[in-house]
Amino acid sequence: xxxxxxxxxxxxxxxxxxxxxxxxxxxxxxxxxxxxxxxxxxxxxxxxxxxxxxxxxxxxxxxxxxxxxxxxxxxxxxxxxxxxxxxxxxxxxxxxxxxxxxxxxxxxxxxxxxxxxxxxxxxxxxxxxxxxxxxxxxxxxxxxxxxxxxxxxxxxxxxxxxxxxxxxxxxxxxxxxxxxxxxxxxxxxxxxxxxxxxxxxxxxxxxxxxxxxxxxxxxxxxxxxxxxxxxxxxxxxxxxxxxxxxxxxxxxxxxxxxxxxxxxxxxxxxxxxxxxxxxxxx
Amino acid sequence: xxxxxxxxxxxxxxxxxxxxxxxxxxxxxxxxxxxxxxxxxxxxxxxxxxxxxxxxxxxxxxxxxxxxxxxxxxxxxxxxxxxxxxxxxxxxxxxxxxxxxxxxxxxxxxxxxxxxxxxxxxxxxxxxxxxxxxxxxxxxxxxxxxxxxxxxxxxxxxxxxxxxxxxxxxxxxxxxxxxxxxxxxxxxxxxxxxxxxxxxxxxxxxxxxxxxxxxxxxxxxxxxxxxxxxxxxxxxxxxxxxxxxxxxxxxxxxxxxxxxxxxxxxxxxxxxxxxxxxxxxxxxxxxxxxxxxxxxxxxxxxxxxxxxxxxxxxxxxxxxxxxxx
Numbered sequence: 001x002x003x004x005x006x007x008x009x010x011x012x013x014x015x016x017x018x019x020x021x022x023x024x025x026x027x028x029x030x031x032x033x034x035x036x037x038x039x040x041x042x043x044x045x046x047x048x049x050x051x052x053x054x055x056x057x058x059x060x061x062x063x064x065x066x067x068x069x070x071x072x073x074x075x076x077x078x079x080x081x082x083x084x085x086x087x088x089x090x091x092x093x094x095x096x097x098x099x100x101x102x103x104x105x106x107x108x109x110x111x112x113x114x115x116x117x118x119x120x121x122x123x124x125x126x127x128x129x130x131x132x133x134x135x136x137x138x139x140x141x142x143x144x145x146x147x148x149x150x151x152x153x154x155x156x157x158x159x160x161x162x163x164x165x166x167x168x169x170x171x172x173x174x175x176x177x178x179x180x181x182x183x184x185x186x187x188x189x190x191x192x193x194x195x196x197x198x199x200x201x202x203x204x205x206x207x208x209x210x211x212x213x214x215x216x217x218x219x220x221x222x223x224x225x226x227x228x229x230x231x232x233x234x235x236x237x238x239x240x241x242x243x244x245x246x247x248x249x250x251x252x253x254x255x256x257x258x259x260x261x262x263x264x265x266x267x268x269x270x271x272x273x274x275x276x277x278x279x280x281x282x
Numbered sequence: 283x284x285x286x287x288x289x290x291x292x293x294x295x296x297x298x299x300x301x302x303x304x305x306x307x308x309x310x311x312x313x314x315x316x317x318x319x320x321x322x323x324x325x326x327x328x329x330x331x332x333x334x335x336x337x338x339x340x341x342x343x344x345x346x347x348x349x350x351x352x353x354x355x356x357x358x359x360x361x362x363x364x365x366x367x368x369x370x371x372x373x374x375x376x377x378x379x380x381x382x383x384x385x386x387x388x389x390x391x392x393x394x395x396x397x398x399x400x401x402x403x404x405x406x407x408x409x410x411x412x413x414x415x416x417x418x419x420x421x422x423x424x425x426x427x428x429x430x431x432x433x434x435x436x437x438x439x440x441x442x443x444x445x446x447x448x449x450x451x452x453x454x455x456x457x458x459x460x461x462x463x464x465x466x467x468x469x470x471x472x473x474x475x476x477x478x479x480x481x482x483x484x485x486x487x488x489x490x491x492x493x494x495x496x497x498x499x500x501x502x503x504x505x506x507x508x509x510x511x512x513x514x515x516x517x518x519x520x521x522x523x524x525x526x527x528x529x530x531x532x533x534x535x536x537x538x539x540x541x542x543x544x545x546x547x548x549x550x551x552x553x554x555x556x557x558x559x560x561x562x563x564x565x566x567x568x569x570x571x572x573x574x575x576x577x578x579x580x581x582x583x584x585x586x587x588x589x590x591x592x593x594x595x596x597x598x599x600x601x602x603x604x605x606x607x
Contacts, residue, residue: 019409022406022409023406023407023409025406026402026403026406026407027403027406027407029403030392030395030399030400030402030403033395033399034392034394034395037394037395037435038394107388108385108388109388109389109390110355111350111353111355111383111385111388112383112385112388112390114354114355114374115353115354115355115374115378115381115383116378116407116408117375117376117378117379117407117408117409118375118407119375275357
């Protein structure tokens, strides 16, 4: 009898799980559809990548030409060009969770998004995911011809993609935690844009967006590796051009640790925001 | 069983104040001046299943604040409330499956996508099975007459068309209570009528409880049997719509058109002449002082008239009268 109960429980749990997956899957899908609905706008915004990659390739060619050694901090010229494409893909593919949440708070539409049967934060992550997938694919696809021309094929095996994608997911989650925390500040302060600016500048310099953090002076590199910014950009890009299981384990572990910390901060912030929620507008 | 029960509900906001100008801005940083505002100060009432309640009051009276507490997005300062047996702010997510809300001034449909896509999304969010969802959708399409609108991107719909889709979206999961916050704001007469008709159908067929706030007297008169009026966060009226009309509806306005031209000014004792033309007059009187019968007899005496029209003042006027007291 207990076996049947267990089976039934298992059955019900499986059913509940499928429903939850369908729910959050649909939330991702609708923003995916939304991006496709005006794909030309998204495409126009992403065209920028062609110019950046062209300029970067020229710039680094010039830098490497002055050197006798083929590598700088373990990266070859093709390596760094591929690195920058992946780093740019991570940055340009980002969803502006901060903007979305603070807008909801300001225009009061949170009155809708908060009273539906899903977890508010999970809703925002999966909603952003739908847009990020489209934008990342576009940035990568548009930058690809330039990179192939200057750097040739990447030094990458197919089996390395799943672990890299896992780190990409970790990067998105960390970014989500930081940006959502910033977005929820809208409950306490009028303008949250400045906080996002600061975060972005950190990602630019010590997160590995402008150049790999290996190029930084030792002391700064030490600080950069201590902070979470490099896990959103540097980690997936570096892994893409120079995969090793040691690196992978290192990044994934660090991501998990930081997700624990940033996730807790976000959670506390969310609880206190919900407590003092004052929906604007009438 | 009651559907909504509110007991001495209060909500106090803290508002930061800033004196005008740069000096005020600097002062506000170091010594913020906070003012406490009672948005809702101790209201109590209960609602039975299938009741249609008009919850009205001027801007800033605390209507929306009350709705937000009942839907669980605002914590009250004190007091208690239950909606369908749930504590709204503690059991918000479980309650969410059974309540629906429409905010007339806030869009929920995805702007660039057809409404059908948002409907699909909501079906997943509310975990609706395919067959009941289809059946429900067919019912709502019929009730709101939105068959031809569902495949068009929302941005291309007119306001009236969009609102019908917005409301239908909030009803997909078959909520037992619906909170409608200004659902007909800015709509033309036809769209308003269609929406009222659909809400009436829903209430008649599914015994859905309706909690409506509106500035539109027509919405209230044509939908709700019961009216609650709040002002400055306090409940000032809670009774049947007809009682409201009887108490504050003592003034009647009569329009008369005569068969022949009037000679000289028209005057009846106790009756105010609002307007006089060659063939017609517009009169007003208090039913406490004169009966309708008496007034009509006086008008009829010795004159032939083509048309007569007796009107109640619009609800807006009644509301204004209560506020003035």
